[in-house]
Amino acid sequence: MRRLFTVAMRNQPLDRIGSDVRDLADKIISRQSRSSESFDFTAEVARPVALLGVCELLGIEEPPVDDFAALADAMTRGMDAGLLPEVLAPALAARTELNRLIAHWFDGCDDRGLLSEVLAGAQDAGLSREAVWNSARVLFLAGFSTAVGAAANAALALATHPDTWDQVRRSDVLSSGVDEFMRFDGPVQGTTRACVRETKVGDVTIKRGDLVMGLLGSANRDPEQFHDPDAIVLTRQPNRHLALGWGIHGCSGAILARIMIRALLESVTENRGRLCLAGAPERLPRATLRYPDRLPLSFHRRETPL
Structure with missing residues (x-):
């Protein structure tokens, strides 16, 4: 399954998708930069741009952004049901609604996009329609939510670190x-995996079947791996962060994720005033995903050109 999705991913016009993401970002941000009013970066920029990119990748019809964002939020909050039991019922209802969307995509799938290619190759690969269905749901939901989170976190970092803003601009x-x-502020804080064979890590023996939670956000600030880990060092090399996983657990959509985030950051920082906080960021209680659900920003005009 992973091989099928990875090959299909590489066959997609990722540069064109990145260009479309940049065009939409430019349109939205240009409008906001001409206004003296503040705007919510998460809702007005990150979500529509992420949704466009993921839908173009899959080759599916784009749903209304506000409606899908509500579904995605309910499902991602459901990952924390062990801590907040009240989020489970809304998550299950959202999954039912998302399944309806996927059924519509599968029935109306044409000959473009990743989903079409995966469906065409699934039978030859011995994969069931249900397996493709589940993976497509994960890819769509994870691709959208993590792209929104990564974009919002990066915008927050730019708005609160003037030196970083100047470095990107220059x-x-x-x-x-x-x-x-x-690395500095990845959207995914942790993920759980099942141990497939008994393994010893330090003085701890992990048995087959045990669940292990990797705290990715903590690992990305490990002082033994990263010099000055609490600083943003844009030229950091090497940068073996875990924000997109690693090895066999690496994100299949990592290439597109980097293209999308770069397009957004270029649009934010190019030929506009400085991005500044216009209020306190607001966050819902979540353990798995970390990003501002509401990020009020504004552009302050430069008095002199760079």
Whole structure:
């Protein structure tokens, strides 16, 4: 399944998708930068841009952004049901609604996009429609939610670190800077895996079947791995962060994620005033995903050109 999705991902026009993401970001941000009013970056920029990118990747019809954002939020909050039992019922209801959307996509799938290619190759690979269904749901939901989170976290970092803003504006550092923003404040704080064979880590024996939670956000600030881990170092090399997983657990959509976040950051920082906080960011209680659900920002005009 992973191989099928990975090959299909590489066959998609990722540069064109990145260009479309940039065009939409430019349109939204240009409108906001001309206004003296503040705006919610998460709702007005990150969500529509992320939704466009993921839908173009899959080759599906784009649902209304506010409606889908509500579904995605309910499902991602459901991952924390062990801590907050009250979020489970809304998550199950949202999953039912998302399944209806996926059924519509499967029935109306044409010959474009990743989903079409995966469905075409699934039978030859011995994969069931249900397995493709589940993976498509995960890819769509995770691709949207993590892209929103990564974009919002990066925008927050830019707005609260003037030196970083100036560095991005004055030099071409985004090729490495995108990964540094994700390391510094990645959207996924932790993930759980099942141990497949008895393993010893230090003095601890992990038995087959035991659940292990990797705290990715903590690992990305490990002082033994990263010099000055609490600082944003846009030229950091090497940068073996875990924001997109690693190895066999690496994110299949990592290439597109980097393209999308870079397009957004270029749009935010190019030919506009400085991005500043216009109020306190607001966060819902979540343990798995970390990003501001509401991020009030504004652009302050430069008095002199750079």
